[in-house]
Amino acid sequence: MLFIVFIALALTAFVDSAPEWDDLRVTWGPNIYTKFNQQPRTVADAKEQGFKLVGPAECGGSGAYNGNAFIKNDDYALTLLYDKNGFIAGIQHGITKELAEKTGYPSKKLQPPFVFVDNRYVISAYFTDPSKICTEGRSAKEFKDEGTGTDIWLQTGNTPSEVTLIPKQQKDVAGTKWVEGKCFITMGVHYWYDIKPDMDCDTFLPVFLLYNGGELNAFGWAFLADLPSPHYEHPGISVIGVSLQHTSVPENACT
Template identity: 30%
Template sequence: MIPSSFVLMLAFVTNVQSLSVSDGIKRKIEWDTLKIRWGPDPSVSNDEVYVRQPRTVQQALQEQYKPLPDTLGEQCVGKTTIGYRYWKGNDTGAILIFDKQGTIAGVQIAFPRSSIKGNHYSFGTQKMFNTEMINGIAMYTLTAYFIEPPLICTVGRTLSQLEREGTGTGLFLQNGTNPMIDSIELPLWENDMGKTKWVKGGCFKTMGDYFFFSQSSFFSAHHDHLKFKGQLSGFGWAIVANLNFSRRTERVLTPAISTFLIPVPTCIPKLNDELGGFTTQHIYFNTNPANLEC
C-alpha cells in the first residue's frame, strides 16, 4: 500500500511573470479563467480539453448546470462542504462551488467509494478525502476553494470583484471535515514554496513546474529545489485508482511519470501499470501558452 503521505494532489507554476517582493512591485496573480482537463495545446478549448467553466451562477444556469440534489446544493453550509454546489449532467467529476453572491468560490471532485478496488491507497485515513452521500451514492470528495472559506457564505464576492480580482484570491485545499479551519492555503508564488512542505518535481510543457505535497522521506532532499520564479497557474488532483466515472478526468501513462515526479519511487510505475493508470484532473486559472512552458 502507498503511504497516505504520498502524492495526493499537484500544483503547477508558471515560469514567467516572475516578480518578487524585492522588485518593489506589488505582485498580482492573473487568474482570468477557470478550465478543467489537460490537453496538448492550451490554446485549444472545447468540450474535451481545457473545458471552460462558468464563473457565476447565472452563467452556470444558462449552461444547464443544476444544484446538487437532495438539498445539497441549496444550503451554503453543509456537513463537510461550504458554498452552493452545481453540477452538469450528473457529472461529479466537476462540481462547481459558488459563494453567497453567486460568484465562483471553488471546485470539488467526487467519485464513488465502490469504484475503489484493492487496498493500494488508504483513502479512509487521508484527511483530504471526505465522505458524503450524493444522489444516493456514497462518495469520496476532494475540495478546493478560491477565496478564504469563512467568506464564502458570509460575504462572497460581487461581479465587479470577479472582474477585478479574477477567478479567486487564493487557493485553499480542504484537509479535514471542517473547511473553515481545516483548509491548507497554498503559496501563490514559486519563490515562496521553499517555506512549505510542497516539494518540486519536474516541468511538463503545457503545465509548467510541478510541486507535490508530501512528507515522505524520499522527497526530503528536494524541499528547496526551486529553479524558476513564477505565479501559480493551476493545480490538480492525483488519485491512486483507475476511475472511469467522469469525462473530466485523465489517465496517467507510466512513461510520463518521470517527466513530472522526481525522483520516481520504485513502486509507482509498477502500481500504475497494475491499475491501468492513476486518475488525475488538472484545473487551470490561466492558460496563456507562454505561461505553461518549461
C-alpha cells in the same frame, strides 16, 4: 494507474488592472484548442450550460464544505462551488460511495482530506476565503477585479474551517513538504506533497501544484484509482516519470 484532473486558473496574458486569475479551465491535453475546457464562473452561466445544484440549497448547508455545489451530466468528478452571491468560489471532486467501494479509493488514510457527505466522498479546494463564501460572498465588482479568485485553500479537515493556504509564489514553497518535480510543457513546474521513495501509497495526497514564471496558476487532482469521467487524463508511466524527474521517487512508484 494515475488518473489526473488538471485545473487552470489563468491562460491569458496579464495586463494592467486585469485580474491575475482570469479563467477556469479543466482537462489538460497537448493541443490547447481541443482540451483546456472553459468552465462557468457564475451560477447563471452554469445553469445555462446544464449544470445542476447538488446537495443543500443553503450555501454550506452540509457542513462538510462551503459553497453551493453544481455538476453537469451527473458527473461529480467536476463539481464547481459558488458563493452565496453566485460567483465562483472553488472546485471539488466527488467519488460516489458505490464507486469508492468498487475501487477501494479513497483509503481511510485519506479521510480527510476526503469527506463523506451526501453518499459521496469529496475533496475540495477554494479560490476565495472559505470563511466568507457563505457569509458574505463576493460582489460583482470584487469578481470583476479579482477574477476566479485570490488564492488556493485546500480543505484538509472534515470541515471547511480546516484548510491549508497554498503558496502563491514558487519561492515560498521552500521549507514546506511540497516536493519539486519537473516543468512539463503547457502545464508548469510540478510540486507533489511529501512524496518519498518508500512512501505508503495509501497516504498519497491527490493534489499537485503548478507554477509558471514563479507564480501559481494551476493545480490538479491525481487519483490512484480507475475512475470514469471524460475530465480525467490517463498519463502513462513515462509521463508521470517526467513530472517527478527532480525528485528521488521512482517513476513507477504508486502507479
